[in-house]
Amino acid sequence: MLLKNPQILYALFLLIIPVIVHLFQLRKFKKEQFTNVKFLKKVQLQTRKSSKIKKWLTLLARLLGLACIIFAFAQPYLPETSQSLKKKETVIYLDNSFSMQQKGKNGELLKNAIQSLLTALPEDYHFSLLTNDEIYKNTTKQELAKELQQINYSSNSPNFKTTYIKAKKVFSKHKNTLKKFVAISDFQEQNLKDLEFDAQLENTLIQLQPEKNFNISIDSVFVKDKNIENTTVQVNLSSSTATDQLFTVSLFDHHKLLAKSSVNFDDNTKANTTFSIPTSQDIKGVLAINDNSLQYDNSLYFSLQQNEKINVASISDAKDNFLKKIFNQDEFNLITTQSNQINYNKLSHQNLIILNELKSIPQGLANILSKHLENGGSLSIIPAETINEASYNRLFNALNLSRYQKKQTEELKITNINFSNIVFENVFNKKVRNFDYPKVNSHYYLNTGANQILSYNNGQPFLKQIKQVFLFTAAINKENSNFKQSPLIVPTFYNIAKQSLQLPQLYYVNENNNTIEVKVKLDKDNVIKIKDSSKTFIPLQQHFANKVNLTLQNEPKSAGNYSVIANDKTINLLSFNYNRRESKLNYANLSSYKHIKTQDSITNFFSQEINDNQMNFFWKWFVIFALLFLVIEFLFLKFLK
Template identity: 25%
Template sequence: MTFLNPAVLIGLLAASIPVIIHLLNLRKLKKIEFSTLAFLKELQKNKIRKIKIKQWLLLALRVLIILFIVMAFARPALRGLSIAGTTSAAKTSAVFILDNSFSMSVLGQNGSYINQAKDIIRKILEQLKEGDEAAVILSSENNQNVNLTSDFNQLINQLNQSELSYIKGDLHKSLTLAAELVNKSKNFNREIYILSDFQKNIFPKDEIKTDLSQLLNENVKIYSFPLSEKKVFNLAIDDLRSANQIFEIDKPVTFNISIGNYSEQNVQNGVISVFVNQKRAAQKSFDVEAGKSVLIDVDAVPDKAGFIDISAEIESDDIEQDNKRFVSLFIPEKISCLIISDDNSSSKFLKLALQTIGQQKLKIDERNSNQIGGTQLKNYEIVFLCSDNLNLPDKFLQYLNEGGSLVIIPPVNVDINKMNNQLKALNLPNVNGFAGKQNDKSLSGQFDKIDFNHPVFLNLFKKEDKKNIESPQINYFLKLSTQGKGSSIITLTDGSAFLSEYKSGKGKIFLFNTAHDLSWSNFPLKTIYAPLLVKSLFYLVQKENQQDNLIAGNPLNFELNRINSTQIRMVKPDSSAEIINVDLGNQKIFDYKNTNLAGFYKIYSNNLLIDNIAVNYDKSESNPVYADENDFNKYLELLNFNGRLITINKDSNPSDAINQARFGSELWRIFLLIAILLAILEMNIARNVRKEIEGISKTN
């Protein structure tokens, strides 16, 4: 027998009170002999003997009454024994951990794993009694406001409204929260129920340093319900990426797609489709062996500018949620370009080359170096600097840090000292001098090495065998090397970098070592000139999406300097919208954490779409490799779990299994009933004793 409220047992000391009172009332009577009453002596002795026996019986009854009342309040309970109608269940605090990750969507004989888990929780909740309390933790949610409650209808409503999540379940975090909840409870039965398919990925990969021995002590029982029941056939799109770095309307984009086969059977002639803005744009078949993955390339053609939704999809299988993956592209509708030049000869060929793009796609503004102070660089996707009089270098560094792009072309009459000061201010390598002479073709350099794998050369040639660029004759150029700060795209025969690329913040820099003027070379007259400039522009204005691989559950962020409103509207993949207030004065970046769905999150400011971020699932959730009880035991050992683990088979009756494992019934009602019966008996005996004593007194 166990007492659920043992502190009350100190009240057992009160049982000594009747004994003390009895001892204090004992006193010797003075004997007075009456000759006329001698014949009553024998009768009185018999009566007094009976009275003394009854007084001792009363003393015992009073002590027992106190003992049973105190023990009733101490809540005695028996393990594994139930006396129908006379006992009450020990009060219970139950915390349910429900795995709502999308692997729980697998259909078993009795429905999906997630629905089976919900049914089990409902049945257990229905058996809880007054004074019990419970809580439900969803393993794929943050669960910040979860507390124990006796409102079981509220918990059932929560269960009914809960849905599968694309966020990977966190068993360790959920179990820690459950341990904290039951540790706060005053109820004796402290129980944690874990309902999951128990994929191996549910256990932490990193070393566990959490000691839960104080929370998960010997009074805590963990009930595990492994719900997996069959071998799952599942294919998943593990990755979707664009192979291109330049996106143009009506130009093909190649997508690299990785497909994993997480089943025990080979797949032949599977079909994958690529959708552009929800329209099927391409389709391709694939084969993949059991337990392996395959990488395929699919081409699709964007047909308009702006933000573009790209999704890849395969056919149905046991787990539907990982059959689609998403990526977002952006093609500027009209590019804003700024040319900074202090003389027309330094930029005239550049402007002619850029004008081939057309006024509908490109807007060109021109400024001299003295006008930079009043120019908002953030209004331009790209800046061409054809001057060595760089003013306000910090302004350019900020522009680059925020994602702007810069092309540096030496002016015709370059000053090498000014040029080096300019390059130093931008953290670029210095010029080591000049080679050749202006307007002197007797000494000329030529192209030597060309990086044809660079994006600016992608699709520049109609056929691969035409990658043979006619080199210009370069009679005057700056001797420049990347010095490990960047990469050379085109190198001259003397090793100088004709065209090199550098990273600065979130932006990119192209650096030419030759002025685009015929006094330096005939480069502006070559057929490669205009295509190379145009391709360079499209490459540089294409922003790198730092959140291409954002996984559901991780926060997405966007820079507030791109908006001018204190409110933004977030439209989620299910088309639901959320209005968010932002502080433009004190916030630079806003983190949005409610990314529980896979798909596109569209951010609007004043009804203008300012960003489109693709969120995908954790591919580890696609692998139906399940843990066994030994794996779970090892995990609990790492936590220093001191309680008891009970694994309940899904085919078992959970109520019976729980009742067998749980501490038995409380006996306080029996103890209180016994105390009442003893009190009634004590009153009857005490009344009888008083009458007998009164009779003896009258006789005397």
């Protein structure tokens, strides 16, 4: 038997007081004179003997009664289980990702879980709570009730392994405590990859399952075709299961309905539809579909706008007709000039400058190009077959580039493509290994290293990227190379120009660290703001002469259409959407994991917790015995003669 207040037992020493009072009786018998002395002596002896027995019995009842009262205040108890005696720490993870919008028997999984916690958690139960956004340490239901009711769905759905590591850090380092980790989630299979549970923790997983495993999602949208009059966008959708039911896809410009289309998934779980939009029209696009399961993926936001043209300047001593074919007037402003007719004032407004087979670099050009790169511009250098090495070295020193070395006159084929480089990223459907390789008859040796975009069959670079400089090692005129006739020529120069000014995409994903370039001139005191109908924020930004680089770190939090504000005017439209990975409703089989317990409901788990922590207190019995002994004492005094 254990005591909740063992210090109360010191009061047992006070029981000596009644014993002392009993042993040192101050009361004396009073003697009376009677004529029959013999008879009187007999009565006196009988009275003293019976009085002594009565007093001892009364003292015993009194001591037992007082002792029971003292033990009642000490609150003796026996634990229900051995776990009840251990000091415990509990960390609860509540998954508030979008997949918890699925409906169970009692409504949405997340809302039902919150209500169950508010109902089942004991009032004095101490725990720490993790969600996908917040951590609440060492709290109780009463302290956290308001925050629990305000928990909303989060686009931040980290891998469960990351969450588990975060939860383990919340526990103290005390080795003698029983550490309990409780996870409440639907446990999608994709979030449990490479997860191993710690055997030192008591891990309990409460898997909440929806009634129906069905969901329709708008996955993506892209420009399929574009001409002067119309832009055709294709919308891709997916379904968790095949169904012959028709679903309506609506296209809005903000709140204005533009068009409707229908899709079904009777053959497979993928479908698409297209919409035609006037090319001259800027729209804040919203695609919507009616689906009663997950709500977050029923809408997709995108922006179509008249993008700024990219400024390209070609300084050439060779034929540059191929550049005029690549840089069409719809997307680029191309100016061409010879090396002896350079307008240096115009160069300051260019996004990309191409030095096309210059035999000698003009002396004043190095400083202009250096400043051009500092302002965020790009540069492409194509050497001539014969160059003035001193002028090239002067330029390369100013730009901190590796120099061209000895000219090589052997024939080499361009065989290696760096598909991960920005120039060829997403250009090919698959990695091309066998095609009609272009060749060069002569080239300049350049140190090998990282960021080789195109390489010869001997491993030396044909095209290398050094920060914002794209450096060719060979002339590409028809006498020296057939590169202009190869299929690589168009994506190479087109994408070099495209990356010189990153025009806004149709949409961005919220939780990614997005970098956006805005073509605008700002005064030093002005900043760019991004706003929607309800809020405005200022992103991280880096100012250059003709553009501003925006870095959006986990902003904005909400999906939607936003405006880019500069100089109190809207200069661009941006759209943001939640990542669609929560739309894949593939739930994990928890029986395959080690060192875990599973529960089918939150209520059952905490009912078990209450039972395991139950204490059997006996103070009521001691109160009853105390009253019983007091009654016995009264009876001794009243009726014992």
